[in-house]
Amino acid sequence: MTKHKDNKTEEQILEAAQKIFQAKGMDGARMQEIADKASINKAMLHYYYRSKQLLFEAVFRKAFALLAPQLNAILNDDSSLEDKIKNFTHNYISFIIKHPYLPNFIIQELNRNPKFIEKIKNNVAFPSIDKFKLQVQKEVKNGTIVSISAEQLFINILSLNIFPFVASPLIKAFANVDDRTYKTLLEARKKEVSDFIINAIKK
Amino acid sequence: MTKHKDNKTEEQILEAAQKIFQAKGMDGARMQEIADKASINKAMLHYYYRSKQLLFEAVFRKAFALLAPQLNAILNDDSSLEDKIKNFTHNYISFIIKHPYLPNFIIQELNRNPKFIEKIKNNVAFPSIDKFKLQVQKEVKNGTIVSISAEQLFINILSLNIFPFVASPLIKAFANVDDRTYKTLLEARKKEVSDFIINAIKK
DNA sequence: ATTTAGTTTAACCGTTTGGTTAACAAATGT
DNA sequence: ACATTTGTTAACCAAACGGTTAAACTAAAT
Structure with missing residues (x-):
């Protein structure tokens, strides 16, 4: 344009x-x-x-460009694994509280059209898991953490951080909490989640 | 009808x-x-x-009625916390592999119209967290698990089990795995996830 | 044999949709 | 000063949409 x-x-x-x-x-x-x-x-x-399609793609690209750097923090940062998990969890949850529609939007529209991600890959700085993989393998080998694949750990980290925002109406209903209480729960997760993950992987 | x-x-x-x-x-x-x-x-x-709306509601109710009993397994079962987590994770992931569209459908449409869950609450057997809450509080008090609220643990369990299905296109792209590899990863999670959770909460 | 109630179809309807057009206004360049 | 490009508007359009209608079909009940 x-x-x-x-x-x-x-x-x-x-x-x-x-x-x-x-x-x-x-x-x-x-x-x-x-x-x-x-x-x-x-x-x-x-x-x-x-067209509507092109306007939508512009919006999607912008949203994705906002989200991607956040993930780079955990995939391509130089700090230790434990620090990474702590920082990422804290920062990411703070970030999403400010942009609550973002993850659901991206996930939903990607499910609607999975091929769409190929287009994005060429347009936005796209994080790679390679460095993170080496780091996890090294820590497993050294015996500092339990045996786990980098992919599974990565999935777990994303799940624990993102899902509570994506599925909030469902969780609110099942856990029987109102909006205010749920916000408090999310706020607490900035610390809770990293404790949970670190506990899960450290020997 | x-x-x-x-x-x-x-x-x-x-x-x-x-x-x-x-x-x-x-x-x-x-x-x-x-x-x-x-x-x-x-x-x-x-x-x-x-009408389209009523047809949709019939579909939604049916889908929800399929999902709800699965959650009852973790919320209102009599077995120990560790057994519950093991069984639920294994059974739930098996269940979703058979119905891959289900969680995303429910989450998405609930986000579109959060009030909708009130309608459902009256129509379908709706799980309650109360019993699970008592169980977690007891185990925390006994010192068998680390200090964690039942709500946070519940959110973590749901996140780790459901999110990989909801966000599969996104995760596939970031973790750089193809469809076949991803299926293998999900299959492995039947055991990996419960190990992860139990490790995270046991003292 | 005829009624009756439930089922199915093709044709139709008003509205909404994404998108276009042509005329007009405001800058911009010469 | 004029001409050309860029920005903006109201009116319009064909297609697609959810939904309706009235008539035809089916099969069991009387």
């Missing part, structure tokens, strides 16, 4: 689209609603982004 | 609707597509279920 000189309207659109898409998903979102939220004419959406 | 004598068509519709709704969600699903998959006329959908 480099041909446009004035990017004020373009950004207004992207912000509005972000809110609508993240709340209602690709299928549930309406172009008119996005236009209304951006306080502009519907034709402008197509003037700047050509 | 008790007025109908022949329930063959009705079930065909529900099955087709289940597949379409679980793959595309409420907003992405089309009544025509459901009719096609059920090999019947579109008017029949309305004859048996009146």
